[in-house]
Amino acid sequence: MNPLAEELNRTLTGTCAARLLSASGTRMYFPKGILSQSAEASEKAKVFNATIGMSYVKGQPMILDAIRAHLPGLSPVEAVAYAPTAGVPALRKRWKEELLRKNPSLKGVPVSLPVVVPGLTAGVSFLADLFVDPGDAVVLPDLFWPNYRLILEERKGARLATYPMFTRSGGFNVEGFKAALETEGRVRGKVVTILNFPNNPTGYSPTLAEAEALVAALEQVAAGGTDILVVSDDAYFGLQYEEGTLRESLFARLAGRNPRILAAKVDGQTKEDYVWGFRSGFLTFGCPGFQEDQYEALVKKVMGVVRSCVSNSAAPTQYILHKALETPGYEEQKARYRKILEERYRKVKDFLARHPAPACLRPLPFNSGYFMSFECDGVSAETLRKKLLDEKGIGVIALQEKWLRVAFSSVEAEDVEPLYTEIFAAARALMG
Numbered sequence: 001m002n003p004l005a006e007e008l009n010r011t012l013t014g015t016c017a018a019r020l021l022s023a024s025g026t027r028m029y030f031p032k033g034i035l036s037q038s039a040e041a042s043e044k045a046k047v048f049n050a051t052i053g054m055s056y057v058k059g060q061p062m063i064l065d066a067i068r069a070h071l072p073g074l075s076p077v078e079a080v081a082y083a084p085t086a087g088v089p090a091l092r093k094r095w096k097e098e099l100l101r102k103n104p105s106l107k108g109v110p111v112s113l114p115v116v117v118p119g120l121t122a123g124v125s126f127l128a129d130l131f132v133d134p135g136d137a138v139v140l141p142d143l144f145w146p147n148y149r150l151i152l153e154e155r156k157g158a159r160l161a162t163y164p165m166f167t168r169s170g171g172f173n174v175e176g177f178k179a180a181l182e183t184e185g186r187v188r189g190k191v192v193t194i195l196n197f198p199n200n201p202t203g204y205s206p207t208l209a210e211a212e213a214l215v216a217a218l219e220q221v222a223a224g225g226t227d228i229l230v231v232s233d234d235a236y237f238g239l240q241y242e243e244g245t246l247r248e249s250l251f252a253r254l255a256g257r258n259p260r261i262l263a264a265k266v267d268g269q270t271k272e273d274y275v276w277g278f279r280s281g282f283l284t285f286g287c288p289g290f291q292e293d294q295y296e297a298l299v300k301k302v303m304g305v306v307r308s309c310v311s312n313s314a315a316p317t318q319y320i321l322h323k324a325l326e327t328p329g330y331e332e333q334k335a336r337y338r339k340i341l342e343e344r345y346r347k348v349k350d351f352l353a354r355h356p357a358p359a360c361l362r363p364l365p366f367n368s369g370y371f372m373s374f375e376c377d378g379v380s381a382e383t384l385r386k387k388l389l390d391e392k393g394i395g396v397i398a399l400q401e402k403w404l405r406v407a408f409s410s411v412e413a414e415d416v417e418p419l420y421t422e423i424f425a426a427a428r429a430l431m432g
């Protein structure tokens with residue numbers, strides 16, 4: 001093993017992070033090669049700096065006018081230079097402040113400095129590189145973002161251990177979650193789970209009582225001697241529409257909870273700031289008792305993953321996002337869009353309250369986010385999807401033949417009623 005990896009592993013010795021690392025996570029390190037020599041040179045090479053693989057004129061990176069014309073608010077460095085592997089320092093620092101502001105339970109809880117990754121997908125995938133070995137189980141609700149399958153099952157060779165997401169009374173199935181953690185935890189004494197709220201595809205966020213119960217369940221499993229990596233995928237953070245639902249990230253309640261629980265937060269501005277194509281996200285860790293050097297060791301391991309596959313995240317989007325965070329009116333602008341999404345959500349709720357769904361479509365609980373889903377009973381979700389598309393020009397998503405996901409986020413409020421009227425009519429027609 002590379003001595004730098006050995007050094008990071010030594011720093012992490014005795015922590016749940018060390019026990020949770022996969023084989024490749026254990027091997028991972030951030031090389032001291034070209035990048036650190038360049039960093040050293042940028043401090044000390046006052047005469048000529050011939051280290052970095054970029055081209056400069058008069059101290060500035062070369063930039064084509066054809067490029068510059070489209071990025072008038074950015075300096076040449078911001079527009080075209082490489083960003084540091086872990087991300088633009090000012091953005092990382094600012095995002096950490098944002099985390100504390102948006103998640104009051106994090107007050108006084110030490111967490112790592114967020115590492116910039118190219119989107120939340122990359123965040124999940126990088127965590128899988130560090131913590132998931134072939135054959136490992138990853139505990140998920142049966143309703144999950146389908147890309148987890150591609151990342152975990154197909155890329156990493158992991159096994160998805162699912163539990164039914166909802167109880168019969170329509171709440172989050174905390175008992176099922178706990179039972180799955182216990183079963184899988186017994187296999188290797190450690191387990192990885194992802195909790196994604198507001199959830200894709202259901203649009204569900206736990207109630208405050210359910211959030212407490214989830215944390216208690218995790219603590220009980222940890223107390224039984226299982227190390228747990230809990231990934232909070234907070235893609236839809238902040239889009240809760242009902243009182244009494246958990247508005248902060250579960251990460252905030254887990255980061256300082258139990259030395260056997262390593263909390264990892266995957267989040268970013270993709271959906272929070274309506275910049276889907278910017279490809280920017282963050283990875284943050286929290287675990288009680290972790291010292292600064294141990295967080296730094298984890299960050300170095302993430303940097304090794306970043307360096308070995310995407311090298312670094314896009315620079316212009318990081319600088320734009322940092323400037324946006326500093327721009328007066330940023331919060332108000334976000335609030336306006338959030339209100340629009342909430343209005344669409346309320347229209348769906350209102351329609352469903354006034355129109356009983358056909359017997360073959362059961363609306364699943366939803367209270368947040370972008371989506372709601374129907375459980376299909378007696379009709380195939382795929383057949384219904386195709387019928388809506390081919391006969392009505394309406395696009396929705398079928399998941400595993402069983403569920404139909406509707407992204408109300410992308411439909412104007414006045415179109416909600418006609419959309420759902422057509423969905424119900426098509427389902428009735430299929431029932432015959």
Ligand SMILES: Cc1ncc(COP(=O)(O)O)c(C=O)c1O
Binds near residue numbers: 120199280
């Ligand atoms: C639950 C969940 N996580 C992650 C992502 C991906 O985010 P990004 O576009 O930043 O990779 C999505 C996007 O659809 C999502 O629904």
